[in-house]
Amino acid sequence: MKLSWDSSALKRLPRGVWALGFVSLWMDISSEMIHALLPVYLVTVMGSSMVAVGFIEGIAEATAAITKVFSGALSDWLGRRKVLVVVGYGLAALTKPIFPLAPTLGWVVGARFIDRVGKGIRGAPRDALLADLAPEELRGASFGLRQSLDTVGAFIGPLLAIGLMWALAGDIRLVFWAAVIPAVIAVWLLVTQVREPEREGGPARVKAPLSWAAARKLGGVYWAVVAVAAAFTLARFSEAFLVLKAHDDGLTVALVPVVLVVMNVAYALSAYPAGAMSDEKGGSRIKSLAVGVALLVVADLVLALVPGLPGVWLGVVLWGVHMGFTQGAFSALVADTAPVELRGTGFGMLNLMTGGAILLASVIAGVLWDGWGAQGTFLGGATLAFVALLSLWPLRRVMRKNSAAIAEEAGQA
Numbered sequence: 001m002k003l004s005w006d007s008s009a010l011k012r013l014p015r016g017v018w019a020l021g022f023v024s025l026w027m028d029i030s031s032e033m034i035h036a037l038l039p040v041y042l043v044t045v046m047g048s049s050m051v052a053v054g055f056i057e058g059i060a061e062a063t064a065a066i067t068k069v070f071s072g073a074l075s076d077w078l079g080r081r082k083v084l085v086v087v088g089y090g091l092a093a094l095t096k097p098i099f100p101l102a103p104t105l106g107w108v109v110g111a112r113f114i115d116r117v118g119k120g121i122r123g124a125p126r127d128a129l130l131a132d133l134a135p136e137e138l139r140g141a142s143f144g145l146r147q148s149l150d151t152v153g154a155f156i157g158p159l160l161a162i163g164l165m166w167a168l169a170g171d172i173r174l175v176f177w178a179a180v181i182p183a184v185i186a187v188w189l190l191v192t193q194v195r196e197p198e199r200e201g202g203p204a205r206v207k208a209p210l211s212w213a214a215a216r217k218l219g220g221v222y223w224a225v226v227a228v229a230a231a232f233t234l235a236r237f238s239e240a241f242l243v244l245k246a247h248d249d250g251l252t253v254a255l256v257p258v259v260l261v262v263m264n265v266a267y268a269l270s271a272y273p274a275g276a277m278s279d280e281k282g283g284s285r286i287k288s289l290a291v292g293v294a295l296l297v298v299a300d301l302v303l304a305l306v307p308g309l310p311g312v313w314l315g316v317v318l319w320g321v322h323m324g325f326t327q328g329a330f331s332a333l334v335a336d337t338a339p340v341e342l343r344g345t346g347f348g349m350l351n352l353m354t355g356g357a358i359l360l361a362s363v364i365a366g367v368l369w370d371g372w373g374a375q376g377t378f379l380g381g382a383t384l385a386f387v388a389l390l391s392l393w394p395l396r397r398v399m400r401k402n403s404a405a406i407a408e409e410a411g412q413a
Contacts, residue, residue, distance in 0.1 A: 010145070010272075016133040017142045019193035020126065021149035026186035027089060028150055031115070032157025033179040034099055036257070037165070041099075041172050042108065067120025068355075072128065072348025073209035076341060081129035082196040088122025089190055091115070093183040100176035123351060128343035131335035132197050137279060139335050140288070143328035144275015151268035155261045162257075209345040218346055221398055222337040226353050228388070228395050229330050232293060233357035235300075235384035237365035237377075239263060242319060245303055245374050246312045259316055266320025275328040285329050285336070286396045292325030293389040300382035304375045315378075337399075 075081045091114055098111035134142035164175045246259045278288040299318035302311055338346030368377040
């Protein structure tokens, strides 16, 4: 795999792919403006306890992960994606005014819950819609572009919240009101600029997308991709441990958010080039994943063994770049291997498996931290990442065998 990409691919990406990318960017700006300040708002303004904050966030993220499975399957049953994507983003936009208006903690909990339900509803159908819109030879570039734009929103949002807090003399409610604007822009872009592609013979519908028959139809190659994705995610625990490591090594509380900003900048800058390179012939998706997982091994080793903040910053940058090389590639592999009519279910299952894996990974990381400190956590992560790297070679053989079988069938047809 060459460490270069055809810049003309950007010009060849369909309008709908660009539009979905900017929808993600604007909604992420809105959501991160609120999420960056929400814990402080809950504690200082609403009088919530830290236990309540943890409960709210845990329930919210679990809700999103579970909802993705059913929304993806529903999009396959309907034979349509866009309607569910609009509902998901629309629900998220409708919750934004509730945060500044909420008179009690219960209202905030309800808004956060509905916001995550919206995220769950839109996630798998949006990825399936993107796969439907993207030309086959540009799938990696398409998913990489969306990841890049989404991640740009993830670091612009907190920076904008910081700037507005300074400009508005610390009025959190006014910042929450400002977050309504990018959410409305996101929904407007989705409704007016994204058109669902017509399928030959009309929309293909699946009567029972969550049945054993559908699971078998997804195929062994698809399930091999999901298994490798889950194994990889076990090595990629929550970025909260990057923040804890930076704080332990001397970064002040006021500057701790910069850790995630730096990581997301590295992620955003690498996601599109890595996705475009994975479109090259000759098993480039697996090569992209191999580079990404190897970068995770190196990032963990740097964080474990290089002392002080220089080691933290190098490890955080490598962590962000590894995300750029892996997240879009896994999505493109699902689009490559799942049947068109079951793509929604395919993306939903991927999200469910990796969501459960990252929860388990974070628990393992916490246990290692309590027992052996930060070094134990990151050395454990490096070990798991190396195991995930080894699992890519069997996957490559499976995919090559599948490609050969498809080519043979085409030759006989």
